[in-house]
Amino acid sequence: MRPRRRSRCSETMTTSEQEANDAPVGNAILTEALNLWYGTFQALFDVNLEIKEGIITSLIGPSGCGKSTFLRSINRINERLGYVRIDGKINVFDHNVYDPAVELIQVRKQVGMVFQRPNPLPISVRDNVLFGHSLHTGGPRTPRSEQDEIVEESLRQVLLWDKVKDRLASKATELSLEEQQKLCIARLLPVKPRLLLMDEPCSALDPKGTEAVEELIWELRGRYTILIVTHNMAQARRASEECIFMLMGRVVEHAATEEMFVAPRERDTADYIEGRFG
Numbered sequence: 001m002r003p004r005r006r007s008r009c010s011e012t013m014t015t016s017e018q019e020a021n022d023a024p025v026g027n028a029i030l031t032e033a034l035n036l037w038y039g040t041f042q043a044l045f046d047v048n049l050e051i052k053e054g055i056i057t058s059l060i061g062p063s064g065c066g067k068s069t070f071l072r073s074i075n076r077i078n079e080r081l082g083y084v085r086i087d088g089k090i091n092v093f094d095h096n097v098y099d100p101a102v103e104l105i106q107v108r109k110q111v112g113m114v115f116q117r118p119n120p121l122p123i124s125v126r127d128n129v130l131f132g133h134s135l136h137t138g139g140p141r142t143p144r145s146e147q148d149e150i151v152e153e154s155l156r157q158v159l160l161w162d163k164v165k166d167r168l169a170s171k172a173t174e175l176s177l178e179e180q181q182k183l184c185i186a187r188l189l190p191v192k193p194r195l196l197l198m199d200e201p202c203s204a205l206d207p208k209g210t211e212a213v214e215e216l217i218w219e220l221r222g223r224y225t226i227l228i229v230t231h232n233m234a235q236a237r238r239a240s241e242e243c244i245f246m247l248m249g250r251v252v253e254h255a256a257t258e259e260m261f262v263a264p265r266e267r268d269t270a271d272y273i274e275g276r277f278g
């Protein structure tokens with residue numbers, strides 16, 4: 001197994017931290033012979049991937065190569081379209097998400113998704129954070145004090161608390177785009193997902209917003225497994241530990257990010273990251 005990039009210099013770690021850091025890393029996502037068709041058009045070909053738990057993996061490749069399709073297969077969003085056919089296996093934390101015995105609600109609880117354009121609900125900031133939580137807990141209403149804690153903790157995790165703590169009753173759609181995207185990440189957290197899928201989460205943001213959201217993604221590292229699609233090579237390089245390059249529905253290369261950027265194994269990868277196509 002490839003060595004994991006270390007979060008801290010080993011000399012400054014306690015023994016238990018060192019042991020935890022050296023523990024074998026499991027897979028968050030494992031796919032085997034994954035093929036996907038939209039009607040008669042095949043969009044994914046034999047995708048075999050092992051995406052490790054606890055790290056950030058970026059997914060790169062030219063427009064139309066199947067990045068969003070792959071992401072949407074993992075939490076079964078694609079199946080809303082009646083003309084999608086999927087073949088092969090997708091395990092998320094060792095459960096086959098397409099096994100009829102596995103409930104979709106359980107899959108969705110473990111897997112949070114962030115889209116290109118921030119899509120908060122047109123309700124208050126506070127209610128956005130609590131929305132998923134109340135949906136999943138269903139039962140009796142959570143006491144107000146507990147709700148307050150959930151709201152504060154989630155907003156703190158996304159570095160938004162100080163900015164919005166006096167505006168919790170304002171409509172979420174009135175926040176800046178950067179704040180809206182952070183809120184969209186915050187509202188996933190009360191459900192306690194283990195895996196966050198992000199499909200170009202910075203593409204609608206200005207450079208300052210992009211930088212802020214990237215910084216946040218980096219902050220979340222270690223607490224969640226993150227799979228992030230990006231067209232921004234600098235972002236992939238800065239914000240991820242492993243990188244997957246796809247081309248025309250196939251995985252061309254999957255490696256430690258630094259390794260892929262410094263010495264790509266495949267010619268197509270080199271051409272793409274050096275900007276010769278895509």
Ligand SMILES: Nc1ncnc2c1ncn2[C@@H]1O[C@H](COP(=O)(O)OP(=O)(O)OP(=O)(O)O)[C@@H](O)[C@H]1O
Pocket residue numbers: 038041043061062063064065066067068069070081
């Ligand atoms: N709902 C759909 N119905 C039919 N074909 C689709 C659908 N969604 C995507 N496709 C096709 O599947 C292929 C992969 O599309 P996908 O959106 O996954 O690419 P992508 O890598 O995310 O591209 P981009 O970088 O532009 O977002 C493309 O040829 C696309 O036209």
Ligand SMILES: [Mg+2]
Pocket residue numbers: 067068069199
């Ligand atoms: Mg896409």
